Amino acid sequence: MGHLSTYDFTFDADVFKRLALSDSGFVFDPVTGKSYTVNDTGIWLIKQLQKNPNLDALHSQILREFEGEATVIERNVMEFLEQIRQYVL
């Protein structure tokens, strides 16, 4: 079990589902009116969380999808989720 799956990240799955996500990386929240920009990896991560807002599933999916050292990937993902917590949730 990696760090990501034990990471304390609670959120309302509906928040991810409602986000309007463009392929350009423009993210619009129709409830708060806030907008953000994310890179290609961010787009991929938000899409995964929209499909299945489960960190265990996200963890497995990341390890299948990306090459690199697992701990580094997990740290980057955790940083991204922290930013999401700060801005979106």
Place this chain on the structure above:
Amino acid sequence: MIHSSRVRIAITGLNAKPDNPSSGLAVARCIRETAEFNGKIIGLSYDVMDPGLYQNEIIDSAYLLPYPSSGDQVLLDRLKEIYHKDPFDILIPCLDAELPNLIRLQNHLQQIGIVLLLPNGEQLNRRDKNRLPELAVQTGVKSPEITQISHPGFFYTCHQKGWQYPLVVKGIYYDAGIAFNAEEAAAIFRKIAAEWGLPILVQRFVVGEEFNLTAIGDGAGRLNGAVMMRKRAVTDKGKAWAGVTIHDEILLNTAEKLITELKWVGPLEVEMLRTSQGVYHLIEINPRFPAWVYLTAAAGCNLPWMLVKMILREKLENQNPEIGKYYIRYSQDSVIERSEFESMTIWGQRNDDDNNN
């Protein structure tokens, strides 16, 4: 009854100052751009420098009115004079301060053929800024404490009564400022009092983001055509300079509670602050369309046009506003012919004859 496509509509509130515009010109624009509208728009305003008086592409003819403080009879006489010269079927007031006079004159105006959709005096008073906390308690909505003062000495002793800075200093009708200490508060007090008079209101400061909802109350407790907007940029007066349409069920339900309690009739704007915990606090209920009302037409839910159809008892179409529609306000110089300015200064009017000359 006349059909909406040919109706003649008088609209007030044309003082479209860039940093704090009234909504009249935006209301007129919404109606003018309605494809089925082929009627007439008559602008009514108070000052020859109000730019909306001269917007020939939107306003067909325009007239000056006496200020509300002149009293009911003076206003009624002037409206009758304008009506006999340039008849209109509907009057849409766009300034808070006009409402008390027009509510009292509503029956007189209907007798000569002018129809308005307005709340009654009690409904209007219950959403006064200093009575909002009372309304909030009755509806289970949160609203910051507010108190009414008539002397700036309050700001130097208010900590003894549990008031802390920052706090919000507001005029009874217009204008507001955030004060971080007693000196700032007293300065805002004097500025607002000089422009709008006493009393002045003091409201506890809530940290949050500003969300507004505009709609039309049907008098039976329901909202027609609610459009919600989050401010994306504000002027130094806190007025929206840019915004985006949103949809938040919590905001909608909160507004519905207020409107159901008031059984509100006519246009309104509900101003709320949303804290980082997602809790809405009621800040103001304005008894008219907001200056950003053109966004409702741009988002496909043209509220001024809906109001016209409600007044004429025509069938309303269910229009859901497009979410994620942005607006950014800008200012533009209007060029006015000397003859137009002269006519407004001397005769208090600009009518079709002036345009054709």
